[in-house]
Each structure stands twice: as structure tokens, then as C-alpha cells.
Amino acid sequence: MTDGKLPDGFRLRPESMLCFDLYATHHAVGQIYQPLLSELGLTYPQYLVMVVLWEQDGQTVGELGARLDLASSTLTPLIKRLESQGMLERKRDDKDERKVRVKLTAAGQALEDRSGHVPGCVAQAFGLSLEDFVKLHEMLGKLRTSLKAKTGAEEA
Amino acid sequence: MTDGKLPDGFRLRPESMLCFDLYATHHAVGQIYQPLLSELGLTYPQYLVMVVLWEQDGQTVGELGARLDLASSTLTPLIKRLESQGMLERKRDDKDERKVRVKLTAAGQALEDRSGHVPGCVAQAFGLSLEDFVKLHEMLGKLRTSLKAKTGAEEA
DNA sequence: TGCGATTTAATCGTACGCGATATATATGAC
DNA sequence: GTCATATATATCGCGTACGATTAAATCGCA
Numbered sequence: 356m357t358d359g360k361l362p363d364g365f366r367l368r369p370e371s372m373l374c375f376d377l378y379a380t381h382h383a384v385g386q387i388y389q390p391l392l393s394e395l396g397l398t399y400p401q402y403l404v405m406v407v408l409w410e411q412d413g414q415t416v417g418e419l420g421a422r423l424d425l426a427s428s429t430l431t432p433l434i435k436r437l438e439s440q441g442m443l444e445r446k447r448d449d450k451d452e453r454k455v456r457v458k459l460t461a462a463g464q465a466l467e468d469r470s471g472h473v474p475g476c477v478a479q480a481f482g483l484s485l486e487d488f489v490k491l492h493e494m495l496g497k498l499r500t501s502l503k504a505k506t507g508a509e510e511a
Numbered sequence: 512m513t514d515g516k517l518p519d520g521f522r523l524r525p526e527s528m529l530c531f532d533l534y535a536t537h538h539a540v541g542q543i544y545q546p547l548l549s550e551l552g553l554t555y556p557q558y559l560v561m562v563v564l565w566e567q568d569g570q571t572v573g574e575l576g577a578r579l580d581l582a583s584s585t586l587t588p589l590i591k592r593l594e595s596q597g598m599l600e601r602k603r604d605d606k607d608e609r610k611v612r613v614k615l616t617a618a619g620q621a622l623e624d625r626s627g628h629v630p631g632c633v634a635q636a637f638g639l640s641l642e643d644f645v646k647l648h649e650m651l652g653k654l655r656t657s658l659k660a661k662t663g664a665e666e667a
Numbered sequence: 668t669g670c671g672a673t674t675t676a677a678t679c680g681t682a683c684g685c686g687a688t689a690t691a692t693a694t695g696a697c
Numbered sequence: 698g699t700c701a702t703a704t705a706t707a708t709c710g711c712g713t714a715c716g717a718t719t720a721a722a723t724c725g726c727a
Contacts, residue, residue, distance in 0.1 A: 372562070372630070373540075373633075373634075373637065373644065373647065373648060373651075374540050374544065374555075374559075374633065375559065375562075376647070376648055376651040376652065376655075377533065377536055377537045377540055377651065378537060378540075378559065378579075379579070379580055379651075379655055380533055380651045380654055380655050380658075381533045381534060381537040382580050382684090383580070383654075383655050383658040383659055383662065384529075384530050384533055384534075384658060385684090385685095386658070386662045387658055387661060387662060388530065389685090389686095398712065398713075399530075399534075399713095400712085400713060400714090401712095401713095403530075403531065403534065406528070406531075415675085415676095416675080416676065416677095417674090417675065417676080423534075423535070424535055424538045424539070425713095425714075425715095426714080426715065426716085427675075427676050427677065427678095428676090428677075428678075428679085428714075428715065428716080428717095429713065429714050429715070430676090431676065431677055431678085432677095432678095432712080432713080433712080433713070436712080451674095451675085451722075451723070452675095452721080452722055452723085453674065453675040453676070453721070453722045453723070454674095454675065454676085454722095455675080455676065455677095474528070477529075477530065478529075480657065480658055480661040481529065481654060481657060481658070482653075482654075482657030482658075482660075482661075483650075483653070483654060483657070487650055487653075488529065490646075490650070491529065491532070491647070491650050491651075491654070492529060492532055494639070494643055494646070494647050494650075495529075495532040495533070495535075495536045495647075496532065497638075497639070497643075498536055498539075498637060498638075498639060498647070499532075499535055499536050499539050501636065501637060501638030501639070502536075502539040502540060502542070502543055502636055502637070502638075503539055504638075505543060505636040505638075506539065506542045506543060538714090541714090541715095545715090545716095554682065554683080555683095556682085556683060556684090557682095557683095571705080571706095572705075572706060572707095573704090573705060573706080581683095581684075581685095582684075582685065582686085583705075583706050583707065583708095584684075584685065584686080584687090584706095584707075584708075584709085585683065585684050585685070586706090587706065587707055587708085588682080588683080588707095588708095589682080589683070589684095592682080607692075607693070607704095607705085608691080608692055608693085608705095609691070609692045609693070609704065609705040609706065610692095610704095610705060610706080611705080611706065611707095
């Protein structure tokens, strides 16, 4: 693969293209999350933001974006929707007024417990062995590292 | 994983969540495709539709949707944009007027050659060994099968 | 100190993506 | 043949997503 060549039979058949795999799998995962999250009043991207905040509260919009690979043009409206739902508050940083810090409300913190079953349900739907789970996690991480190096390469 | 339990340390850390992996990797792949496809005047989803049509021309909207896991609410406007760009034509099926058949124009067919470098460029950016490539393809396929069985399960 | 360059969010326009709904066509029971 | 049902696509409203731009705050450095 490092020579930029694909083996015969993999070329252009959508089912054999990794981009298609990721596209379709990402889709299918969304379908699994959707009913679980709608009970909590969250969309899938909103859930990811909450997960990141549950891990560390009070992050800036930029820090959330770095974690989730999202631009402010996506995050700002998304966060405002979560704010209007009472899950969090937006407040300018005291030291640096350019930054907006996102802090969970009590309701936002409480949602972590109410969502405790979600990872287990999803993991069960995955139906992967622990070995495959870890292997997949590793390979996707490696893939992302390679892709991001490539994305940034032309800018240097 | 089949017992719905995650090993300690994987719980809720976004970097360890497979949904996050897929989300972020899907993202990163989009970033790789974007500059390549913008030269061709295509978005990433539009490219996927074209790939499916290059494989077999004249499919119905429903068949395209089945391949790409997309509803008509997504496909209809997307296909209309491709039509207005002169890449394809939409025509009601003679036998069944409910169906819309999508046929490539000469320009749409010609685009296949102009896009010939894309899969190789992307594969190179992936930076995976052939072994990892095939393994990842297999695991994502297995994962999708499991997820789709789960998605349809409640409906039965 | 002053002022241009950089950083950080927000805004805008376009394009997905989906659930719910609408509309037109086809099918089947009788 | 008629009407209920099913199927195929289209439409609508909402919520992402992103590139380009804007505006405000901060920083760097002469």
C-alpha cells in the first residue's frame, strides 16, 4: 500500500474501498447510537462533546475542536444548542477574553450517569471479540496518524 | 465485548471509544479526499455515488441508496446537483414509473479516467501495509454486519 | 509605547444526512 | 374494475460539517 498501488480486485469496487468501509461503518454506528441518545435528548456529535467534557470540564472551544477535529463553525452552534438545553454554560476566559470556556451545569454532569448504559449497549452491538476491538482501535489510530501527517504535509 | 462489558481504561475516554475512532477517521479520510476531489468538482459523497455508477450505470435511486446506505432525502438533492453539473441524467423507468434511473452522461463517464489517480493517492496517504489494509477491511465489514443485524433487530 | 501579526470564536453560504411526511405509481384481494 | 395497501421517490425541517471571512483580543517586537 505504501507504493500507492492497490491489489487487483480492490480497485474502485465500493465494497472494497476503505473510504467506503469507514463511511458505511460510521453510518451504521450512528444508527446504533441514535435511539439510545434520543432518550437523553442528544445527537451523536452532541454526545461526543459531552463525553469530552465529562472527561475534563471547562475546556475551551478550541480544545474541544482539537479533540473532535471540529472547527468553530461546527462547534459554536452545536454548543449553543446544548447551552439552550441547559447542559452547559459558555463563559469568556478571565485571563484571555478571546477564549470561550465551556462548563457543565448540574444537569450536564448528571447526564453522565443517565448515559452510563450507552457504551455497554454499543459495545454489545459491535459484536467484536476483545482482541478484534483492540486491534481495530489500534489500526484506526495508526491510520489517523498517517492521514493527519499527510493532511498537514502540504501546508509546511 | 459480547458480554457488553468494556475493559477498565476503555470506558468513556474518547480516544479509546470505537465510535470516536470511526468518527475521527472518517473525518480524516474526508480531509484527504477533499483537495483531490475539488479538482474534479465533486464532494466526497458525490464521488461515492459516481464510483457506484461507474461500476454499474443506470441504477435506480433506491439501488444507489442500498449500496451507500443513504435515504432518498439525501440522494435526491445530491443527484440533482450532479445532474445540474452535467454528470448524469435522471429518467423515470419505462416499466415502473415510480423508479428513477440514473444514467451517466459522456462527461460523467469521462470523469472516471480523470479520477484514476485518486484511489492510489488515498491508499498512499493511508500508509498501511497490505496486510493491515485487508485486515481492516475485513474487520469493518464484520462490524457492519453485526451493527446492521442489531439495527434491524428491534423492528422484527 | 505602539502597531502589525497572530490567535480565537463567531458568522455566512453551501452541502450533506435523517426522520417524518407527502405524492404518485403499482399490486393484490375481492 | 375498485379500493386498500405497499412501494419509490420527493419534500421539509433540523442539525451537523466545512471553507472563507470577520471581529475582537492578545502578542511580538521595534
